[in-house]
Amino acid sequence: MTRPHFDRILLKLSGEVLMGKGEFGIDPDMVGRMAQEIADAKNAGHELCIVVGGGNIFRGIAGAAKGFDRASADYMGMLATVMNALALQNALEKIGVDTRVQSAIPMASVCEPYIRRRAVRHMEKGRIVIFAAGTGNPYFTTDTAAALRAAEMGCNALFKGTSVDGVYSADPKTDPDATRYDSVTFGDVLSNNLKVMDAAAVALCRDNNIPIVVFNIREQGNMADVLGGEGTATIVKNKE
Template sequence: MGNTYQRVLLKLSGEALMGTLPYGIDPTIVQGIAEEISDVASRGIQVAIVVGGGNIFRGVKGAAAGMDRATADYIGMIATVMNAMTLQDALEQMNVPTRVQTAISMQELAEPYIRRRAMRHLEKGRVVIFGAGSGNPFFTTDTTAALRAAEIDADIIMKATKVDGVYDSDPKINPDAKRFQSLTYGHVLTHDLKVMDSTAIALCKDNDIPILVFDLSVSGNIRRALLGESIGTIVGGSCGVS
């Protein structure tokens, strides 16, 4: 059976890497993520990753505490590089060739982000992890995921979250919340469903990049998502509300 996707962009939040810890990185969680990515990469699917930094530092919270917003966002970008390097190490211990590319120059640690080089790495079967966000303050790593997916011509964005899809209200508060199987970009924007921020959704809409939202906490879900199994909620131009 052939693969459903040839090239995917996996969006991992920083919080996903800390598991049940109050902050930081849980090595067991990182190893589990790396094992699933390794399995998928071995099947010939090209995998690029955008990782957040909220487990170490979140720019919005820093700004809310009185820090200059741009400065806080730059610190958050540096935090994403720490996560990227941690994930790279876990993958390479499993003999998965991996490259970290950063939007802010850190030449002693990682390659600078160069679109053509990133695509060449993917073609050669290397996993590429994008760190330091877009390199610009005031933009989220969700927007970075949409931007990088468009740049590398990814088939889909896989957004790993702590819930099993997109709901019409918060399922933790409302036990009758309805989970959608599929949504249009317009419905997400109109109803402010918090799939990704509005800039990211608009970028995906303009470039016709579908988004799959799925639950990272279920073992095997990264593998299932990247192999095209029907899990989570899919957002796209031709997807109806269901």
């Protein structure tokens, strides 16, 4: 299926991608590979900004389940995303890509605070902007942060890199009869509780007419194919 070409894109990376084959932490080789694929996308003419999760280091909702106060656990998870963002920035700058990290939680010693107009200006100058610390608020996921930043940056689409090659009717890892969709509407995702992003993120993209493209980022070279409108992925969009 050939998909539309999008010029300004928000890429949502899960923290788990950055740990490679490990069970915890940051794999420098995987971060380097992600950085090269992002650089290739930039060189292909895309304007890119990124939201990265923190699940490879700390996940707020999981911490809350183990006895942490939920708000405190979420703040800990936000700090984990800052670590991932700095690692990705380092890898990108090593290969000559100008990058800025903006955090929703101000920490001037290590990165810029999130300022929308400054972020837009960075993108206009050809820099990649990595948004860290989610929305800066507990009880909101980095999926919701990705949808929010995509709307604020005027992105044409939100690309979500996962460990599966699209959206399925059920979990393909546990249900061999799960069906993969090439295209699905926001309404179907919400009404059928399809596991794309959390409901707040899906609704935000629907209301701002920002398509979500779900693809397997663990497959080397797949991101370039999907960004170019080819490859295997699912596009979630409003009805024609």
